[in-house]
Amino acid sequence: MKTSKPNLTVQFPAALLWLALGSWGYALTQTVQSPSAVNLSDPKVIAAGSTIFAGSCSVGYCHGKEGRAGRGPRLRGKAWDQEYLFNVILEGIPNSSMPAWKNKLSEKEIREVVAYIMNLSQLTSDSAKPSAPTATTASSEETSIGTESKRASQLQKPTFDPASSEITAIVGDPEKGKALFFDPNNDFNCGMCHKVQGVGNGVGPDLSTAKEKAARELFKDIVLPSAVISAEQQLLRIRTKSGEQIEALKVAENDVEIQLYDVGSLPPVLRTIPKAQIEKRQVADRSAMPGKYSEIYTLKQLLDIIAFLKSGDSPGSTRVSMKDLF
Structure with a gap:
């Protein structure tokens, strides 16, 4: 960086x-x-x-x-x-x-x-409609690492045979996965924050090399983003002296100011904030990546996205089936 x-x-x-x-x-x-x-x-x-x-x-x-x-x-x-x-x-x-x-x-x-x-502020999607204020509950984006770990353990105990013909016959479609990855009609499309082969935005990690990871690892990264958080992608919570609350990824920093991507709105906004205006700064215990992709996409759609990431420069060269996820 x-x-x-x-x-x-x-x-x-x-x-x-x-x-x-x-x-x-x-x-x-x-x-x-x-x-x-x-x-x-x-x-x-x-x-x-x-x-x-x-x-x-x-x-x-x-x-x-x-x-x-x-x-x-x-x-x-x-x-x-x-x-x-x-x-x-x-x-x-x-x-x-x-x-x-x-x-x-x-x-x-x-x-x-x-x-x-x-x-x-209660509406996280452009498709959501404003309504009268009601009691709020914790959003799926605030899923704790402990909860996600529990979900991960559940994924490791499938109730079906991953080698069965029904499972191996379900194969990811890289072209459909690409369309989902860059879908402009989805507020949370992956390309909003990630690049693949030079296309997309560089807010999060470049996924051009994701083809080298196992399909199962990619699946876990998508549906359980807070299970593993790299030091380079730590989510910062900042409160300014004017009272603004910011959740952001750091881009660069010097003695005077910090440059960061404000992920509180979509698309994320690149901002520069003088350090003199910061009242409190701390590292969050979750990923900046939303934890709701298991709700946004079906299992087949997730398989399509993984197939796209695994295909690299050669769509169709890598076969990813449902059994590869479990």
């Missing part, structure tokens, strides 16, 4: 509401107290914020519908600090495309927008 001083240029399209990149070296200098009368969990307040967001923020040159990505970053699926959001919307961000809304919206209206964005 290169350790030279990172380029400070923002490597993501500029847009009106740069909320997802709000702590990019810009400290807000003014703080406004929240109106105590506004209940951010009130469905009526959230609904009002949705209406304002649709008319002011969800436009063609800014954020997409219901907080999806447009020309600006997507807002759903991220943990937000409500005071940070309020101040960013109110005052804007200097030297950016994010203007101050204090002369366009009342403080109550800004609070309503904050309530709506906070509600969007």
Whole structure:
């Protein structure tokens, strides 16, 4: 990994509401107290914020519908600090495309927008629909290593004969696997973070050499990503002094700043954060890779993806059957 001083240029399209990149070296200098009368969990307040967001923020040159990505970053699926959001919307961000809304919206209206964005944080998929706030449970992405180890032990005790003709007849299709790997309609497609033969994004490890691994190991890497975490791919949890919570992979670091991929939104955003703005930094006990691929894909689709990874430069040259996974 290169350790030279990172380029400070923002490597993501500029847009009106740069909320997802709000702590990019810009400290807000003014703080406004929240109106105590506004209940951010009130469905009526959230609904009002949705209406304002649709008319002011969800436009063609800014954020997409219901907080999806447009020309600006997507807002759903991220943990937000409500005071940070309020101040960013109110005052804007200097030297950016994010203007101050204090002369366009009342403080109550800004609070309503904050309530709506906070509600969007529950949505990790672009296909999910916003709803009234409900009690949340731990997501599959927060699966502990202990739980995944238990699942791994279950995989090691198949209840069927892997050498049976029914199992050996199920073979992965590299072309279908490639289509799944780079599927633009899937928020969590593998190519969002990985490259294969120069195609894709370099957020995570380059998988061009994955063909050298056993199919069983690739299967485990996909469905149990936190079972083994390399030192180079440790997930960092960072809290800035402005209150923003960030989960990211480090790209480079020097005495002054750290460059990282913010994996809290998709696609991951390359950011540079001055160390003076960091209040807390720690290593997470899970992988940055989502732990939900056993839910997103069928077993046959996982086999297709593994067949694609194993094929390398010669699709069809390697036969991967279901028995190779168990």
